[in-house]
Amino acid sequence: MLTIFLLLMAGLLTLWLVKWGSEKEPPDKPATVEVPRKPQPKPQPASTDWRLVLVNPWNPLPETWEPPVMQALPSGWEVDARCYDDLRAMLDDCGAAGHEALVCSAYRPRSLQEELFEDLVQEYMDQGLTEVQAREEAAKEVAVPGTSEHQLGLAMDIVDLDYQLLDDTQADTPVQKWLMENSWRYGFILRFPKEKQATTGIIYEPWHYRYVGREAAEEIYHSNLCLEEYLQGK
Numbered sequence: 001m002l003t004i005f006l007l008l009m010a011g012l013l014t015l016w017l018v019k020w021g022s023e024k025e026p027p028d029k030p031a032t033v034e035v036p037r038k039p040q041p042k043p044q045p046a047s048t049d050w051r052l053v054l055v056n057p058w059n060p061l062p063e064t065w066e067p068p069v070m071q072a073l074p075s076g077w078e079v080d081a082r083c084y085d086d087l088r089a090m091l092d093d094c095g096a097a098g099h100e101a102l103v104c105s106a107y108r109p110r111s112l113q114e115e116l117f118e119d120l121v122q123e124y125m126d127q128g129l130t131e132v133q134a135r136e137e138a139a140k141e142v143a144v145p146g147t148s149e150h151q152l153g154l155a156m157d158i159v160d161l162d163y164q165l166l167d168d169t170q171a172d173t174p175v176q177k178w179l180m181e182n183s184w185r186y187g188f189i190l191r192f193p194k195e196k197q198a199t200t201g202i203i204y205e206p207w208h209y210r211y212v213g214r215e216a217a218e219e220i221y222h223s224n225l226c227l228e229e230y231l232q233g234k
Contacts, residue, residue: 050082051187051213053152054231057139057201060146067153070107077106080153083187083211087156090179090186099175100161104207108150117142140203154211155191171206179209184221187214196226 050068055061071081079087087103094101108116120142124134142148149155157166160173170176180190191210192202212220212227220230 049213051154051211052216052227052231053154054227055147055149055152056228057144057147060144061151063146065151067107067109067151070153073103073106075103077103077156078153079106079156080211083154086186086188086211086214090183090188091158093182093186094175094178097178099178101158101175101179102161102164103156104159104164104166105150105157106155107153108148110145110151113143113148113151114145117145143202149191149208149210156209157205157207158209159207166205166207168204168206176206180206183209184217185214187211187217189217189220189227191227193226196229199228200226 067080069081070078071084072078073084073087091101091103117138120138121131121134124137125131129137143150158175158179159166159170160175163170163173171180179188183189188209188211190206191208192200192205194204194206197203210227216230219225220227223230225233
């Protein structure tokens with residue numbers, strides 16, 4: 001009887017060990033590794049210099065932000081009055097060099113930015129994208145309302161009178177070649193260079209110029225920086 005009892009106990013013990021072992025994760029199964037997400041650029045501290053206010057996808061303007069005193073250009077577009085003289089000097093000198101530059105956009109109130117953004121979202125949705133996808137794509141081309149430099153009055157889109165399309169070919173026009181080489185002398189920078197898209201959050205725009213003041217523009221131009229990189233180093 002004792003022998004039978006011991007055999008039964010041994011069998012039960014064997015069954016329990018097999019069951020317990022089958023419920024454990026196999027030792028050779030690789031552990032789950034959590035891949036860290038790529039960090040997004042952090043918001044920059046607000047600059048006390050009105051010329052260096054940073055506006056981008058990560059640094060929106062406050063809801064209470066009010067535009068400064070504006071001054072109208074001959075084309076009808078308005079800019080911050082404090083950069084008007086430097087802008088006029090740049091455009092006049094560009095003309096004296098034999099090129100015809102045209103400001104096709106400057107200050108935009110938030111309401112206009114909202115209209116432009118929503119129109120582009122609708123275009124993408126008409127092409128078959130979902131609303132989420134359409135908004136993601138639209139944000140690559142038109143700043144989300146509240147994150148556009150045009151709302152500052154310090155940014156303007158400048159094109160060649162003989163070629164007024166906002167595409168990469170604009171960079172090959174006589175006006176853009178002159179501006180890219182000389183705009184820093186008047187306090188302006190090409191705001192969204194081709195090689196800085198990941199940092200600025202905006203696609204290459206060889207027509208978009210931003211006033212930052214002559215000292216900062218010279219440093220940015222000669223250091224081959226974008227505004228985000230320049231402010232991080234200050």
